Amino acid sequence: MNLPTIISAKGRGNLAAWLLWGLAAAFVAYTFVAGGYLIAVLHFACIYTVFVTGLNIFMGFTGQVSFGHNAFAAIGGYTSAVLTATYGWDPLTAGVLGLAGALLCALIIGYPVLRLRGHYLAMATLAIGLIVYEVAVQWDSVTHGYMGISGIPPLGIGRFTVTSDRGILIFLMIVAGLALLSAAGIRRSRLGRAFVAAAGSEDAARALGIDVARYKLIAFMISAAYAAIAGSLFVHAVGFVSPEVFGLPMVVLSFTMLYVGGIGTVGGPALGAIIISVLPESFRTFKDYQDLAYGAALIVILIYAPRGLASLPELWAKWRRRAA
Amino acid sequence: MSLLRLDGITRRFGGLVALDNVSLEIPGQGLSAVIGPNGAGKTTLFNMISGFMPPSAGRVQFDGADITGQAPETIAKRGLIRTFQLVQLFEGLTVLENVKIGCHLHTRGGLMAALLPTRAARAEEAAVEAEARRLLEETGLAAQAETFAAVLPYGQKRLLEITRALAARPKLLLLDEPAAGLNRQETDALAALLRRIAATGTAILLIEHDMNLVMNVADEIAVLDFGRLIAKGKPDEVRRNPDVIAAYLGTEEAAHV
Secondary structure (H helix, E strand, O other): OOOOOOOOOOOOOOHHHHHHHHHHHHHHHHHHHHOOHHHHHHHHHHHHHHHHHHHHHHHHHOOOOOOOOHHHHHHHHHHHHHHHHHOOOOHHHHHHHHHHHHHHHHHHHHHHHOOOOHHHHHHHHHHHHHHHHHHHHHOHHHHOHHHOEEOOOOOEEOOEEOOOHHHHHHHHHHHHHHHHHHHHHHHHOHHHHHHHHHHHOHHHHHHOOOOHHHHHHHHHHHHHHHHHHHHHHHHHHHOEEOHHHHOHHHHHHHHHHHHHHOOOOOOHHHHHHHHHHHHHHHOHHHHHHHHHHHHHHHHHHHHHOOOOHHHHHHHHHHHHHHHO | OEEEEEEEEEEEEOOEEEEEEEEEEEEOOOEEEEEOOOOOOHHHHHHHHHOOOOOOEEEEEEOOEEOOOOOHHHHHHOOEEEOOOOOOOOOOOEHHHHHHHHHHHHOOOOHHHHHOOOHHHHHHHHHHHHHHHHHHHHHOOHHHOOOEHHHOOHHHHHHHHHHHHHHOOOOEEEEEOOOOOOOHHHHHHHHHHHHHHHHOOOEEEEEEOOHHHHHHHOOEEEEEEOOEEEEEEOHHHHHHOHHHHHHHHOOOHHHHO
């Protein structure tokens, strides 16, 4: 977590980069034509792209750690679910309210918690996730506890709704694309520079007039916003929500995606989300050994590309230079 | 008219008195230096001035305002920018980005500018880029602009830290042992650079170990020993001061060195 992350502002176009993104694009195109179960896998990958992109702004850019961003996804998701399924609100209005709620919680929680560093920050954020999970379980009258809320309407604005699998995929891909674009915009801006400065050296950042405490809070809130949007998208795409949806496994999964994809890079979260969503599926032929093969693949990736798949182009360039 | 004014600065660490009633005035132009043997309290003094540590007693005034005990970022905003004895770069970023970060204080853009690059936001980014490149040109790091700061040789790291501090447009630049670890050639180049900076109207206060550098560039020198100010004046006066010679060499016999 405190590893010095090399954050490059510009991806350099080379063969490995083209290959990587070409493969991803080919897979998406194939799935789109073939349809079926894989489309649901891609829905999932797009939603997680949004979530992990947000997490990356807080952890990758700003160099902090959070095990509790599932809390903000839960706040967004449950607000959407309750308001649309129980009270018949419009998904967009409900989603915006969920987003506002998550931002307010991030502000109130972040203000005291972000004084902590390293392992202490990790523990405190982990607690936030657990608390929100417990609330989702116990607040029966609103959340229906473990039973969850079903019959959540599909995404849409007013009378126009997106119901087909392919329609939802297109919509989610647009949202994921916007998430990546906004992260790229942030990374290149004065705001993003303040984030990476806080990650690089807090003392140096403060000596240059950067209010590090304030920028950590802003990064925390921005990443909470991404999480809330991902939570809302999830409940509408699946039509159901229960506490398990936003439990601890979500944290483990998003961390895996972040590190396999490449923490601190703009494209890493998307690569990680796609690979980690698809990898278990592609090992289905191994039957009983599926999990074993999946685990082995993860270890291989992290050994040979410790800064994630997004760093492969860089490794490729280095290898070329050595070969030349 | 002094830009920085220290009034009876005292700092205790438990029973140890690191700084004992230090009063000093630094003018708004030219090059001033604080020298002293190891452990004299030089870096502690810098930490008091730049807000990284509050003094136990005494006041710090900068540019007409009392800044005692204010946060480092607040003091930086007033135009007092420091560097560190152990170079503090953003190692994972390029040289150019390091300098761009230095432009933080005199630029404005927030989240809106990041998400919706309007004409004004793009113009500001372009101005930041141009200023960063111009500064790198001035300090001789332009060729390394796209290199990661982590892989620079040590001398260039020091230079980059100064360049980044200049990007913040300081009224007073505090340099903590800028020549530490530099070879003779690099030290000479640094001396020339510091003189150029001072000539453009930015006041400099440096802490230094390297007597050669200080005697070459400083207009005014203050000498600390065991937390007390034992002398101040022009380089020639300080060089001949018997207290200073005793503090540095221990005996008066070696005065001719």
